[in-house]
Amino acid sequence: MENKLSFSVEKKTFLKIENLTASIEKKQILNNFNLSIKENETHIIMGPNGSGKSTLSKILAGHPAYSVETGEIEFCNKNLLEMSPEVRSHEGVFLAFQYPIEISGVTNYDFLRIAFNEKQKYLGLKEYDPLEFMELTDTFLKTLKIKPEFLNRNLNEGFSGGEKKRNEILQMLLLTPKLIILDEIDSGLDIDAMKIIYEAIGKIKKNNVSLIVVTHNPRVLNYLNPTHIHIMINGKIIKTGNLELIESLEKEGYDFFLK
Amino acid sequence: MNEKKNQTNFEINQVINQPYKYGFETKIEKEKFPIGINKEIINLISNNKKEPIFIRTFRQKALKQWEKMSFPNWANLTINTIDFNNITYYSIPKKKKQLNSLNEVDPEILKTFEKLGISLDEQKKLSNVAVDAVFDSVSIGTTFKEKLAKFGVIFCSISEAIQFYPKLVEKFLGSVVSSGDNFFAALNSAVFSDGSFCYIPQNITCPLELSTYFRINDKEAGQFERTLIIAEKNSSVNYLEGCTAPQFSENQLHAAIVELITFENAKINYSTVQNWYSGNELGIGGIFNFVTKRGLCLGKNSSISWTQVETGSSITWKYPSCILLGKNTSGEFYSVALTNHYQQADTGTKMLHFGQKTKSKIISKGISCGNSKNSYRGLVKMSENASYSRNFSQCDSFLIGSLSLASTYPYLDIRNSTSIVEHEAKISQISEEQLFYLTQRGINLEQAVSLLISGFCKDVFTKLPMEFATEADKLLSLKLEGTIG
Numbered sequence: 001m002e003n004k005l006s007f008s009v010e011k012k013t014f015l016k017i018e019n020l021t022a023s024i025e026k027k028q029i030l031n032n033f034n035l036s037i038k039e040n041e042t043h044i045i046m047g048p049n050g051s052g053k054s055t056l057s058k059i060l061a062g063h064p065a066y067s068v069e070t071g072e073i074e075f076c077n078k079n080l081l082e083m084s085p086e087v088r089s090h091e092g093v094f095l096a097f098q099y100p101i102e103i104s105g106v107t108n109y110d111f112l113r114i115a116f117n118e119k120q121k122y123l124g125l126k127e128y129d130p131l132e133f134m135e136l137t138d139t140f141l142k143t144l145k146i147k148p149e150f151l152n153r154n155l156n157e158g159f160s161g162g163e164k165k166r167n168e169i170l171q172m173l174l175l176t177p178k179l180i181i182l183d184e185i186d187s188g189l190d191i192d193a194m195k196i197i198y199e200a201i202g203k204i205k206k207n208n209v210s211l212i213v214v215t216h217n218p219r220v221l222n223y224l225n226p227t228h229i230h231i232m233i234n235g236k237i238i239k240t241g242n243l244e245l246i247e248s249l250e251k252e253g254y255d256f257f258l259k
Numbered sequence: 260m261n262e263k264k265n266q267t268n269f270e271i272n273q274v275i276n277q278p279y280k281y282g283f284e285t286k287i288e289k290e291k292f293p294i295g296i297n298k299e300i301i302n303l304i305s306n307n308k309k310e311p312i313f314i315r316t317f318r319q320k321a322l323k324q325w326e327k328m329s330f331p332n333w334a335n336l337t338i339n340t341i342d343f344n345n346i347t348y349y350s351i352p353k354k355k356k357q358l359n360s361l362n363e364v365d366p367e368i369l370k371t372f373e374k375l376g377i378s379l380d381e382q383k384k385l386s387n388v389a390v391d392a393v394f395d396s397v398s399i400g401t402t403f404k405e406k407l408a409k410f411g412v413i414f415c416s417i418s419e420a421i422q423f424y425p426k427l428v429e430k431f432l433g434s435v436v437s438s439g440d441n442f443f444a445a446l447n448s449a450v451f452s453d454g455s456f457c458y459i460p461q462n463i464t465c466p467l468e469l470s471t472y473f474r475i476n477d478k479e480a481g482q483f484e485r486t487l488i489i490a491e492k493n494s495s496v497n498y499l500e501g502c503t504a505p506q507f508s509e510n511q512l513h514a515a516i517v518e519l520i521t522f523e524n525a526k527i528n529y530s531t532v533q534n535w536y537s538g539n540e541l542g543i544g545g546i547f548n549f550v551t552k553r554g555l556c557l558g559k560n561s562s563i564s565w566t567q568v569e570t571g572s573s574i575t576w577k578y579p580s581c582i583l584l585g586k587n588t589s590g591e592f593y594s595v596a597l598t599n600h601y602q603q604a605d606t607g608t609k610m611l612h613f614g615q616k617t618k619s620k621i622i623s624k625g626i627s628c629g630n631s632k633n634s635y636r637g638l639v640k641m642s643e644n645a646s647y648s649r650n651f652s653q654c655d656s657f658l659i660g661s662l663s664l665a666s667t668y669p670y671l672d673i674r675n676s677t678s679i680v681e682h683e684a685k686i687s688q689i690s691e692e693q694l695f696y697l698t699q700r701g702i703n704l705e706q707a708v709s710l711l712i713s714g715f716c717k718d719v720f721t722k723l724p725m726e727f728a729t730e731a732d733k734l735l736s737l738k739l740e741g742t743i744g
Contacts, residue, residue, distance in 0.1 A: 061699050065691065089701035101692045105714020114710070115700040122701070154714075171700060 020071030031235035047232035092178030161188030321448030420456035523558030556588035598631035627663035
């Protein structure tokens, strides 16, 4: 007779959002929003336009245009709402923007190196000089199939949709975040670009990161293995489940969940 | 939401408002010189400097012209009346007048320049830059004179040039900016103190960058420097001018003249990083900077390029200009003008095309913060004979905060049908989205604003000689500390 001993490891709660109400320009978007994420989990959030998915992403990252009226957000046992965007970034929050903005006059390379070194400084680690940084970036450029010339161009300026998204992932790889928020990462991408990006994300998942994937597109499931799927409508999560949710969604649309 | 915005604005404001580092005053004894301006005082200045007759005559003629002129009031500037009789027009540090080596310079003065980050010790200074340091009205010393002499390059103070190279000075002084040109030109021509003189002989590329640092220390003195640069056929030179002044609550007057002349195929690149004291947050004190700078592209294929970073001075009034006389000559103007608090700037350029196939390029970047007024005024003139000539102008304004003002006054005077003139203008503000992108990546607000402004000014900074591009970048960051808002 074999005695099988099984251990269940209690996973730590990474991110806890409680009763969050938030607005922008006096318009309320999030409505008593609640969500709890543990380490190594992948949460997909789907919902119709205007449901507040992008707002959630921006509030987690600390966008100044949004006001939080009530609620709390705890990240790694710290009060996230009290941290400035830069500190949240250093603590490990990364937002891959849906529409990465162009910044003229600042080269991609300078920007990446400054961002990387700021985090190094925050963690009390050594800053990289241009050569060391180049070596580090090189591997990632190859993984993401980004041509080195892109580093000399102005940040996101004139980049195609796919190039911008790959640039987001490049930054993600360099900054080694703990909580990755992907805001419609696959919008505007062709199949090849999608594969490259999801492969990179797949690899980084091995490092105890958690993902919040905001998306319209059920196709994402072909590439990521979600642990939780949420449906978000009118500023709150109304249903959490598994793959069956997607089937209902594809058959009957979001109205199905409002019944 | 408004509160949040105010908070960000407040933080940005803090980033731009760093105190003026160079506000210290050097305690030095100076020779007493009578206040005011008249024929006798002009003679006194000339005697003091032991000038030859031709210069005294030059000064007296200018004084007569000035007395007939009135203070110009067409600029977009509000200026308190200046009492010209209440200014000392000459100031010399008491210790030494004839300075043969740095050992003879008052150590306090040397310390001042060290504090400003300008070492007159040739070993310590950048090895490829020769420096002429001017403290109040006196040239303190010029480095690398011997090395330059080997190439036949003359780089010395104008007072020295008047003594040792009078023929050259007589030939060219006033040939680009005549003393009757304008009110301040006449004033300067009457009372000019010191400045730099450069002569590059034929076929020589000047082996060093030449630079002059001007420091106004005397509270009651005006500074009237005069610079003359001559580049003979096939020669070229890069010249940099830097300026600082202590923090006084009275206004100080700075009325300078810079004349550049290029002969066939010659090239002069003239860069200015200006950090005069701009007055405090209430607009009290600060330098009045009224300057006439003009380059004459005499010989064909020659070119003159003006690059300026203006961050100080209470009132800035200057239009570095190019007269494109020779065929195929080219003039360029690159400028970043930052105004904050109650500073006012009415600045720009004049590109006067007289020769055929001449080209000019104007890139002007104005950054307005606080309650300041920043105006670009530019003239592009194509004369009848300037056929097949071209101009490109780009004037961009960057507004920080809601109280500052940016204005553009472009004038186009085109008198032939084969020339092309292009003008572009853009107005931007600090973009919240851009700032958020940078801060989300861990770059703090201060640095983020700095990056955005640097990016805005990049086209101009890349035109500065490398050593000074970094200095300009740093200067801009310092000036911007505290202004976001």
